[in-house]
Amino acid sequence: MPGRRTIPPERTVPRARIAVLISGTGSNMAALLYASRLSDAPFEIVLVASNDPSAPGLALAAAEGIATFALAHKGLPRAEHEAQMEAAILAADADYIALAGYMRVITAETVSHWSGRMLNIHPSLLPKYTGLDTHARAIAAGDSHGGVSVHLVTEELDAGEVLGQIAVAIQPGDTADTLARRVLFAEHQLYPRVLADYVSRGNNPEHLLARVRELALALPETHERSSHGSPGFRVGSEKSGKFFAHFADQHHGVEHIGLLVKTGSMDELENLVETQPQAYYKPAYYGASGWVGLILNRPGVDWNHIGEWLERSWRAVAPPRLTKLMNAADDF
Known part of the structure; x- marks a missing residue:
């Protein structure tokens, strides 16, 4: 199975399409916009939308050639206003x-x-000070630092996973306004970096391997071992365990970052590759033994499906005593 590794092709990754929502001057929008103009930026701004047609940020975006959309929320039911905003976002084909x-x-x-x-970007070191008046609250509490967080949006206000933070020292005599002005500098540094990292994670081998590792090692009696210089996962003892998965980062000149797992037959392998080439490929060397490659560096990867493939491949090589226990648990 091993062979000489060829130099992989350069990854040609489409840039993520971002819709930015603002209500005012749009200084963070501007930071994202100008960061997107850098040659290595993994995202582009395709729409700037606002609930205030007079928001100054709209004029800035328009001057830079970015599509804009504005709809005043006053007088409209929340659901109707939001539906029209989302329609504009979808029309811009935002990711x-x-x-x-x-x-x-x-x-x-x-x-x-x-x-x-x-x-979303929030001017505090979450989970501290969700909501409004964050700087005044940090000063009143005697905190040594305020700051800024970028987080995923969830139904609970400012409670989603924090993706990045910068702390900003609170100086003697600071007011909410003076602290806010310094925090704004940090905001403009943090948001473009975090957004770039987040939208790139689906093409980051380290991120993808970490997700595979978490799923693979959650299966009974599994361990990780390198195979021909790449991460692999085995079931059974360190001495006699068998591989049920391999992680492949553009091996043998292919463009894919893949997870190699065992199929039931060559017919199944060929059918998967032929009917779903966007999701599966036949890996060099391993493909001849019925292993299929699951393409990980593509949009819309279903990680539950990846987990199902790992379990299926694990069952194919695990000792009978382990598969019997797993089958009994399934029946129960």
């Missing part, structure tokens, strides 16, 4: 939403629809 000073609470329905794809 993610970045809230940047958008002063509207998003409904649970929209949050659910964009779960894992909506980010």
Whole structure:
């Protein structure tokens, strides 16, 4: 199975499409916009939308050639206003939403629809000081630092997973306004970096391996062992265990970051590759033995499905005493 590893091709990864929602000057939107103009930026801004047609950030975006959309929320039911905002976002074919000073609470329905794809920036070191008046509250509490957090949006206000933070020292005599001005500098540094890292994670081998590792090692009596220089996962003892999965980062010149697992037959392998080439490929060397490659560096990977494949492959090589226990648990 081992062979000489060829130099992999350069990854040609499409940039993530971002819709930014603002309510005012849009300084964080501007930070994202200008960061997106860097040659190695993994995202582009495709829409700037606002609930205030007079928001200064709209004019800045338009001057930079970015599509804009504005709809005043006053006089409209929340659900109707939000539906029209989302329609504009969908029409722009956005992959993610970045809230940047958008002063509207998003409904649970929209949050659910964009779960894992909506980010927000908040001027505190979450979980401290959710909501408003964050700087005044930090000063009143005698904190040594205020700061800023970027987090995923969930139904609970400012409670989603924190993706990045910067602490900003509170100086003697600080007011909410003076602290806010310094925190804003940190915001403009943090948001573009965190957004870039987040939208790139699906093409980051370290991130993908970490997700595979978590799923593989959750199965009974498994351990990790390198195979031909790449991570592999075995079931059974360290001495006699058998591989049930291999992680492949562009091996043998293919463009994919893949997870190799065992199929039931060559017919199944060939059928998967032929009918779903966007999700499966036939790996060099391993493919001849009935292993299929699951493409991990693609949009919309279903990690529950990846977990099911890992378990199936594990069952194919695990000792009977382990599969009997697993089967009994399934029956129960």
